[in-house]
Amino acid sequence: MSGAGREAASFDALVERLRQFIDDEVIPGEDLGTAHDAQAVERTAAQLRARAQALGFGAPRTAVAEGGLGLSWEQCCVWLEEAGRSFLGPLALQCAPPGQPDLAALEQLLTPAQQARWLAPLRAGRLRSCFAMTEPAPGVGSDPRMLRSTAVRDGEGWRLDGHKWFITGAEAADVAIVVARTEAGPSWFMVDTTTPGFERVRAIRTIEPFALGGHGEIRLEGCRVGPDALVGEEGQGLAYAQLRLEGARLFHCMRFIGLASRAMAMAQDHAATRESQGVPLAEHQMVQAHVADAHIDLYAARLMTREVARDLDAGRSIRHSSSMAKVFVSEAVCRVADSAVQITGALGVSEDLPLSMILRMVRPFRIYDGASEVHRAAIARRAFTRRLRP
Ligand SMILES: Cc1cc2nc3c(=O)[nH]c(=O)nc-3n(C[C@H](O)[C@H](O)[C@H](O)COP(=O)(O)OP(=O)(O)OC[C@H]3O[C@@H](n4cnc5c(N)ncnc54)[C@H](O)[C@@H]3O)c2cc1C
Structure with a gap:
């Protein structure tokens, strides 16, 4: 061999x-x-x-x-x-x-001294991180230019002020990557969550089950950090966020294809045994259509995700392709999970089976890591400005 x-x-x-x-x-x-x-x-x-x-x-x-x-x-x-x-x-x-x-982003951005302080314990699972960018209105959401949190020089270090929310894992995090505006523009800071002025306001309840570490709201008031808290170069925060997001959204695509496949497999098992009008649900053509469409969606979702992964392995830019894959996969897994619930009837919306939870787990993916509308706008903008052929 x-x-x-x-x-x-x-x-x-x-x-x-x-x-x-x-x-x-x-x-x-x-x-x-x-x-x-x-x-x-x-x-x-x-x-x-x-x-x-x-x-x-x-x-x-x-x-x-x-x-x-x-x-x-x-x-x-x-x-x-x-x-x-x-x-x-x-x-x-x-x-x-x-x-x-x-981790994927920090591995590329931290200095050796910062790696010893944060990366090694994060890798070993002794520390947990969260990524804090999104802010309540009028702060940043879909539009990165709306970032309001600030970082101003304070002696050798920095003073951070701001308000963040929907920060996944904030409740359990030992260190937060905080995106804040300096004179040079949006920048990243490593902030230990025990730093005075770093306040966890609440864990925001969402529709997701199994949300480890929750989605937290955070306030930063006079939060002072040392000079080594700055990640990479000042003013590069949005480029770094893009770097972090491209891999992150690919990982979401991969794991949600798995979750949606499981939902449809369960629905197929149900359709094979549950009867209506004297025959199993599986013999009703409209149920068959749900199943067939789910298989088509998942097949296409896998192909797109793998193609983007190959591009990433080859060092090619995935900015355009990962946008297209993210939109398609996030919507496809919602369609599949929704069909699985539909086929399974009342049991599908209960919490006796995991199906309703799978639907709730995949739904927010159409919003985070770039809402579908924002990605579609970016795809179309590139298509026109770069005269991309479909
Ligand atoms: C489960 C979950 C986990 C999250 N985890 C994190 C995290 O760990 N860290 C973090 O920083 N953030 C996190 N977020 C926040 C997420 O990044 C934001 O929700 C996202 O950027 C959208 O911002 P927003 O919610 O303020 O929506 P808004 O920007 O207010 O947009 C609302 C809606 O308006 C539409 N819209 C917005 N802009 C446009 C446009 N240009 N064109 C057309 N339509 C548009 C879209 O439909 C969009 O869904 C998380 C969110 C969720 C739901």
Whole structure:
């Protein structure tokens, strides 16, 4: 067998072991009754994380020398889809936001001294991060130019003031990457969450189940940080956010394809046994249409995601392609999850099955990491300004 053949076979074997772990331990660990209890979710996730580490499942994008699996982006498509079949999979396998995309960006941006202070413990799971950009009106949401939080020089360091919300993982975070405006423009700062002036206001309840660390509201008032808190270059904060988001949205696409596939598989099982008008639901053409459309959506979603992943592996720009994939996949997984609920009837909207939770889990993806409308506007703008042919 060639070297590439051996590598592919060992990756296939690794994925098979992951599949068994997800089926035998992670999905059975989902307690739908405590899906809205962050502490209970954290306890289960911690147990599964330890188990995943014992099985040798390191973080997928982290280098092997750093204890990770060193997977390519294309291999991650397979890995994340398997992990993503369970709400708890990405949490157990160190590939859930905000930690994974934060690490991916910080690995490229932090100095050696900053890496020793923040990156090493983040990699080892001793620290948790969150990414704090979005602000209540009139602050930044879809339009990055509306950033209002400020960072002004204060002696050697900086003084940060601002108001952030919907910050995933804020409740559990030890360090926040805060995006604030300096004289040079939007910039990133590493802010330890115990710093005086850093206040967690509340955890915002959303429709998502299994929301580990919640989506937090934060206030920064006279929050003083040292000179080493500045990440990379002053004024480059939006470019860095773009860097972080491109990989992050690809990871969301991968894991939500897994979750939506699981929903439709459950709906198909239901349709095969539940009867209406003397025949299984599966024999009614309108149910068949739901199933067929879901398969088409998921097939296309996988192809788009893998193509973008290949571009990323090859070092090509994914700005345009990842926008198109993000819009398509985020909408496709919603259609699939919605059809799964529809096929399963009243049981589908209950919390006896995970289907309604899957629908609620994938719905916000049409808003975060760029709302569909914002991506469509950007795709069309590029099409006209660069005269792109479809
Ligand atoms: C579950 C969840 C997790 C999140 N996690 C984080 C996080 O960890 N860190 C963080 O910083 N932020 C996070 N966010 C916030 C997210 O980034 C913002 O919700 C997003 O940028 C949109 O901003 P907004 O909600 O203020 O919507 P707005 O900007 O107010 O837009 C509202 C709607 O208006 C429409 N719209 C907006 N602009 C345009 C336009 N130019 N053209 C056409 N239509 C438009 C879209 O339909 C959009 O959904 C999260 C959000 C959610 C829901």
